[in-house]
Amino acid sequence: MNKIEGKKSIKEAFKEDAYKILIVANKFQTGFDEPLLHTMYVDKKLSGVAAVQTLSRVNRIAPNKTNTLIIDFVNKKEEIREAFEPYYTETYLTSKTDYHKLYDLMENIYDFDLFYEDQVNKFYKSYHDGVPQATLHNLLDIPIQKFEKLDKEYKVQFKKKIRKYQSVYSFMSQLLPFSDLRLEKLFIYLKFLSKKLPTINEPLPYNVLEDVDMDSYKIDTRDEGTKITLDDGEGGLDPIISIDVQYKPDEEEKLSIILDKLNEMFKTDFQESDKLILKQLADGIRSNEELNTKAQKNKKENLRAVFDDYFNDELMSVRKNNKQFFSKINSNSQLRNELKNYLLDLLYEDQAEKV
Incomplete structure (x- = not known):
């Protein structure tokens, strides 16, 4: 849909004049660290850490960027204040995060028998040797074929497990210097594999998305210009505790x-x-x-x-x-x-x- 020329990523293209509007879901919503972001339109419910991470995308400093703007169609001022309140002034971990959970997750993922450690090692070496993207994709064909033969319940569990691993690893890597290269190798492998895994539920057809009536949106300006004030204090951020992922219909x-x-x-x-x-x-x-x-x-x-x-x-x-x-x-x-x-x-x- 973007028709980006060459091998540029969306992140790179966003900095160019031709691409100034970015429609995002989960990944870019909380993990896109781009100082050029200025205006955000919110069209989904936000709460807790996700609200803080999402709205904070626009607060990075950039030359000639003197203000920012967030237009929220869904959330109320009180809800956003409550989301930010625990992290205002000082944030600390309420207890320690056990990095052994990462090893538990790694074992859980290997237990699905979709791939083995030697395949991960081969992929990691190829990735660092700079082989063509097509070669990397070919190395993922076997686990993809095995994944497609799983029951839907196990497909959902596997996807949730690898997302959990990626999330925990990203979090822990900012706190601890890992000496076990196996964790990094699996992280890189899953990063590519997750993108290639087929979707479980059929996405909405394009003609349905086209039919969404934007005229039905109403801009409520009753809170325009008011401030969201936060009380001074400390807030506790809970550590990562459980790795258990149970299947339930989405x-x-x-x-x-x-x-x-x-x-x-x-x-x-x-x-x-x-x-x-x-x-x-x-x-x-x-x-x-x-x-x-x-x-x-x-x-x-x-x-x-x-x-x-x-x-x-x-x-x-x-x-x-x-x-x-x-x-x-x-x-x-x-x-x-x-x-x-x-x-x-x-x-x-x-x-x-x-x-």
Whole structure:
């Protein structure tokens, strides 16, 4: 999509006049250290360390950079203040981080039997010898083939394990001088392998992304010009403790399951593209502060009596740009009630995860 000429990376191209806008997800969101960044538009919920790391991308010093700007469509001022508060003035580790967790993770990853240490050593040597990228990719073909034969649960677990290893290694390498080269070799190997691993869930088709209605965004300027003040004090940052990664269906999979169940029960024809609309509906319900407060204080059966009003409000909000989807839901009372129950379950799953 970027059509970057030559072998330039996105990071390098961003400094050129032709590429001045960068749309990011997780990787560039918290790990892109570029002083030229000036203005940030936030379109996702942020909290805790992720909020601090994300918004701090724009605070690097650069020539002629005298101010910065963040336009946030989603988060409230109080939420951002709470995210920054623990790290204001002084941050310290509440207890020590055990670097042996890195070795545990390394063993866990090798236990999947997708590759062996001699393959990692060969790749690392080739990488440092400067062999062509095509050669490096060929060295990853065997583990990719093995990965594709795994059950979905193990695919998810493996991906989470290697992401955890990369995260822990990056963190620990800033604190400790490692003398064991095996850790570095595996880090480099996984860095390339993770990029080549096939996606588990199908991404949204481009035509669906094109249909996202930016006109529906509303800029709320009520807090414009106000300051977020922080109290002086100390804050504790918890160390890395657990490496255990349990499989659970992700957001995309949950929504797909809901649509499949509705199609099976009511002989409807909801498509994968309808998942985006369902996500808008689910996100609207789950981000309602008043409803979340009631969910925290009441059992599901007690909340069910008033949930209908919140469901109706969110359903009407998607009606404008998704009339066909709205019609399918609203014309069948049994289907509508079933979907309402599914979304209520999602709301309480969120509450359980927070606890």
